[in-house]
Amino acid sequence: MGIKLLLDKAHVEGIRSYEVYRREGGYRSVEKALKELGPEAIVEEVKKSGLRGRGGAGFPTGMKWSFIAKPEGVPRHLVCNADESEPGTFKDRYLMEFLPHLLIEGLIVSSYALGSNATYIYIRGEYAWIPDILEEAIAEAKANGWLGKNILGTGFDLEIYVQRGAGAYICGEETALIESLEGKRGNPRIKPPFPAVKGLWDRPTVVNNVETLAAVVPIINMGGEEYAKIGVGKSTGTKLISACGNINKPGVFEIDMTISVEEFIYSDEYCGGIRNGKRLKACIPGGSSVPILPANKLFKTAKGETRYMNYESLADGGFASGTMMGSGGFIVLDEDQSVVKHTYTLARFYRHESCGQCSPCREGTGWMEKILKRILEGKGKMSDIDLLWDIQRKIEGNTICPLGDAAAWPVAAAIRHFRDEFEWYVNNPELCLTSNYGLAHYADPLEVVTA
Amino acid sequence: MSEQQLFKVTIDNITIEVAPGTTILEAARKIGGEVAPPAMCYYSKLKGSGGKCRTCLVEVSKGSEKDPRPMPKLVASCRTTVMDGMEVKNITSERVVDARAGVVELLLINHPLDCPVCDQAGECHLQDLSYEHGNAGTRYEFQRRTFKKHDLGQYIQLHMTRCILCYRCVFTADQLTNKREHGVLDRGDHAQIATFIEKNLDNDFIGNVIDVCPVGALTDKTFRFKNRVWFLKPVNAHCDCPKCSGKVTLWYRGEEVFRVTARKDQWGEVEDWICNECRFDKKKTSDWVIEGPREISRQSVISLNHYVGMQKPKETFEAVMDGRKPRMFMDIHDVSEVNRPDVDLSLIDGPAHSDDFNKTNKKD
Ligand SMILES: Cc1cc2nc3c(=O)[nH]c(=O)nc-3n(C[C@H](O)[C@H](O)[C@H](O)COP(=O)(O)O)c2cc1C
Ligand code: SF4
Ligand code: SF4
Ligand code: FES
Numbered sequence: 001m002g003i004k005l006l007l008d009k010a011h012v013e014g015i016r017s018y019e020v021y022r023r024e025g026g027y028r029s030v031e032k033a034l035k036e037l038g039p040e041a042i043v044e045e046v047k048k049s050g051l052r053g054r055g056g057a058g059f060p061t062g063m064k065w066s067f068i069a070k071p072e073g074v075p076r077h078l079v080c081n082a083d084e085s086e087p088g089t090f091k092d093r094y095l096m097e098f099l100p101h102l103l104i105e106g107l108i109v110s111s112y113a114l115g116s117n118a119t120y121i122y123i124r125g126e127y128a129w130i131p132d133i134l135e136e137a138i139a140e141a142k143a144n145g146w147l148g149k150n151i152l153g154t155g156f157d158l159e160i161y162v163q164r165g166a167g168a169y170i171c172g173e174e175t176a177l178i179e180s181l182e183g184k185r186g187n188p189r190i191k192p193p194f195p196a197v198k199g200l201w202d203r204p205t206v207v208n209n210v211e212t213l214a215a216v217v218p219i220i221n222m223g224g225e226e227y228a229k230i231g232v233g234k235s236t237g238t239k240l241i242s243a244c245g246n247i248n249k250p251g252v253f254e255i256d257m258t259i260s261v262e263e264f265i266y267s268d269e270y271c272g273g274i275r276n277g278k279r280l281k282a283c284i285p286g287g288s289s290v291p292i293l294p295a296n297k298l299f300k301t302a303k304g305e306t307r308y309m310n311y312e313s314l315a316d317g318g319f320a321s322g323t324m325m326g327s328g329g330f331i332v333l334d335e336d337q338s339v340v341k342h343t344y345t346l347a348r349f350y351r352h353e354s355c356g357q358c359s360p361c362r363e364g365t366g367w368m369e370k371i372l373k374r375i376l377e378g379k380g381k382m383s384d385i386d387l388l389w390d391i392q393r394k395i396e397g398n399t400i401c402p403l404g405d406a407a408a409w410p411v412a413a414a415i416r417h418f419r420d421e422f423e424w425y426v427n428n429p430e431l432c433l434t435s436n437y438g439l440a441h442y443a444d445p446l447e448v449v450t451a
Numbered sequence: 452m453s454e455q456q457l458f459k460v461t462i463d464n465i466t467i468e469v470a471p472g473t474t475i476l477e478a479a480r481k482i483g484g485e486v487a488p489p490a491m492c493y494y495s496k497l498k499g500s501g502g503k504c505r506t507c508l509v510e511v512s513k514g515s516e517k518d519p520r521p522m523p524k525l526v527a528s529c530r531t532t533v534m535d536g537m538e539v540k541n542i543t544s545e546r547v548v549d550a551r552a553g554v555v556e557l558l559l560i561n562h563p564l565d566c567p568v569c570d571q572a573g574e575c576h577l578q579d580l581s582y583e584h585g586n587a588g589t590r591y592e593f594q595r596r597t598f599k600k601h602d603l604g605q606y607i608q609l610h611m612t613r614c615i616l617c618y619r620c621v622f623t624a625d626q627l628t629n630k631r632e633h634g635v636l637d638r639g640d641h642a643q644i645a646t647f648i649e650k651n652l653d654n655d656f657i658g659n660v661i662d663v664c665p666v667g668a669l670t671d672k673t674f675r676f677k678n679r680v681w682f683l684k685p686v687n688a689h690c691d692c693p694k695c696s697g698k699v700t701l702w703y704r705g706e707e708v709f710r711v712t713a714r715k716d717q718w719g720e721v722e723d724w725i726c727n728e729c730r731f732d733k734k735k736t737s738d739w740v741i742e743g744p745r746e747i748s749r750q751s752v753i754s755l756n757h758y759v760g761m762q763k764p765k766e767t768f769e770a771v772m773d774g775r776k777p778r779m780f781m782d783i784h785d786v787s788e789v790n791r792p793d794v795d796l797s798l799i800d801g802p803a804h805s806d807d808f809n810k811t812n813k814k815d
Contacts, residue, residue, distance in 0.1 A: 168638070351639055351640070352639060353638070356616060356639045356640065356641075356642030360557055362616065363557035364557055365640070367591060367593075398508060398554070
């Protein structure tokens with residue numbers, strides 16, 4: 001059994017209620033943080049922990065916190081990013097649904113560290129039932145003196161507000177989220193200025209992912225140094241992985257980042273292997289925007305070393321032979337799956353979710369979707385594959401926000417690793433509509449992997 | 452005033468000193484010429500504009516004296532401020548030229564190059580841009596966006612098919628009028644400029660959206676299609692206006708004032724905003740004090756006039772469409788009163804005038 005820091009109490013009966021959560025040791029970190037540590041020491045602990053943001057980019061949280069501007073007399077804000085709209089990612093939902101008090105606890109400590117007296121949880125509209133759970137937890141916390149005025153007699157005041165989004169992926173991007181919180185259209189802002197200097201209502205703001213903020217609780221409880229001992233290299237602590245696709249046991253798993261990708265897929269503790277005894281074809285390990293990897297590049301790095309479930313190992317080899325940890329949305333494709341179809345589905349998603357501000361993303365995502373659709377329908381041309389490559393290249397890196405990259409990478413990786421499959425669609429127009437392209441048509445059989 | 456320390460910045464090997472806080476684009480404009488990146492969405496007079504169209508991307512090959520590392524990605528020059536010792540490549544960077552060509556191709560996906568019938572032709576920034584950076588053909592073979600006609604009221608017509616979503620008109624309406632009534636609806640490539648439930652645009656200063664629109668998406672109903680700009684003579688004039696500065700350019704053809712606009716600088720940006728009354732209602736010479744001819748320095752065909760030799764036009768349609776045959780949606784003679792088949796323009800001495808179309812000018 002791997003170590004569990006976030007989900008260790010998830011299966012305790014009634015843990016959603018304050019009484020049980022408190023009985024199980026909840027809110028200890030608040031006492032320690034407010035009474036013993038003080039804001040600067042909390043930031044120090046988080047820095048020592050090596051915690052990296054769990055929202056996708058993996059930026060060190062302690063460093064991000066230390067960037068927050070502290071102009072005299074200007075309020076600061078903490079915003080919890082609970083928008084979680086990346087396809088394949090559903091770990092934050094699990095955390096909020098089953099352990100709402102863990103998030104509230106993390107929010108109190110983090111707000112205190114950052115000097116935020118008004119903290120917001122921006123939650124995606126489709127999670128319709130979760131705001132009620134969070135609000136109930138907030139009310140309980142307040143009734144027990146963990147929120148409101150003069151918390152624990154320290155003079156620190158804090159209110160936490162839950163704000164529902166209207167259901168737009170782009171509102172997960174931190175500056176678009178801020179715009180949306182301000183009541184405007186969710187268009188990303190042009191950076192700089194960064195939110196740490198000018199964020200919500202032009203005030204210094206930190207935006208952090210749900211899991212990141214929840215992880216602050218064990219960091220304070222056990223101390224940053226102890227936390228950093230879990231994991232490996234710059235991938236410290238534990239990570240929640242939401243696994244889905246053609247596996248036997250989809251779900252949310254807490255891992256310490258020392259297990260191999262192969263073990264994660266095949267061991268019974270985690271995904272439990274590929275469903276129906278099929279073979280593994282490919283995997284998108286970090287949420288839909290990170291590059292897809294074929295099975296033969298997934299378990300071993302380009303140097304032939306074992307690939308592990310952590311930031312560095314997954315990224316090893318760059319985009320040529322590696323991918324990214326991203327948000328931990330682990331999507332597994334078996335031999336019957338068509339990469340072209342999946343790529344089309346993703347392209348459709350990104351096209352629909354582009355905010356439309358910048359020309360490469362607005363027009364490029366739509367164009368890619370149409371070409372992919374044409375290929376799928378058996379009307380594609382060989383030149384379409386190069387055209388797709390060219391379009392994604394013109395989007396990547398040239399847009400206001402990273403949605404452009406998120407739309408470009410899946411297309412690039414699919415062509416890079418599965419070009420022959422695209423060619424198959426072009427060469428077999430009559431079969432496109434009737435067959436689900438999978439390994440059966442695959443010229444170069446993949447390495448067969450056994451646990 | 453204390454001496455302000457200036458920042459040295461080198462753009463395409465030309466060095467200039469500018470005040471801290473200056474953007475790369477503004478610094479490049481100070482140098483002028485080809486060094487200045489094109490800008491479709493940035494407008495120096497509008498707060499918060501820029502950053503969206505991505506036509507002004509440049510390569511920063513040296514960050515600053517303190518931190519000489521190059522920037523990994525191309526940056527939007529209109530929203531990136533200079534650092535001391537920064538080195539920037541605009542047209543000298545292959546990456547920039549390539550990316551810009553990409554942006555142009557993408558912009559033209561949902562913008563018809565129907566310059567021959569567009570009211571903005573001759574003053575269009577996208578036309579310049581596609582001429583300078585675009586390819587002869589397009590690789591896009593799908594249906595383009597179409598829109599229901601949307602009436603914006605008595606003064607302004609919207610052609611949504613031509614809009615490139617630069618947001619300039621949205622900023623203008625937001626910042627110049629007391630009541631903002633239009634903005635962007637929907638997302639991605641379905642995004643469109645629209646008013647809130649078919650409202651009119653009739654605020655005192657709303658006419659300025661026509662001047663800021665870089666393409667022919669917003670046009671002046673009192674002028675549109677009445678004439679082509681290159682037949683008009685621009686003249687500076689002013690009047691005593693209680694609402695605005697009253698400083699305008701009148702566009703004459705013969706004795707007739709066809710159009711009134713704000714005065715634009717060489718970057719195509721207005722010098723002073725003008726009110727609706729000056730723009731739409733004062734079309735008589737007697738309404739104005741004439742100052743003299745206006746020199747147009749760029750951003751309009753009338754600044755050119757340096758034709759060298761003569762080139763016979765050749766049929767380019769099929770070549771441009773990659774061998775695909777054009778589909779004709781209409782015959783111009785069916786819909787236009789102006790282009791009457793019995794009027795042969797080549798027989799008219801000098802540019803055609805409205806009178807020419809009233810006479811029957813039969814070929815003989
Ligand atoms: C298009 C887009 C969507 C995003 N969606 C989310 C999201 O749903 N949840 C999230 O935590 N971060 C999301 N992010 C990342 C955030 O911008 C931001 O980096 C993150 O919330 C920072 O938190 P962290 O430092 O704790 O990782 C998204 C980014 C982009 C570009
Ligand atoms: S990259 Fe896409 S989502 Fe991001 S600002 Fe540009 S158009 Fe909007
Ligand atoms: S109508 Fe014109 S000014 Fe307005 S967004 Fe479109 S192109 Fe820009
Ligand atoms: S002018 Fe800079 S991005 Fe449009």
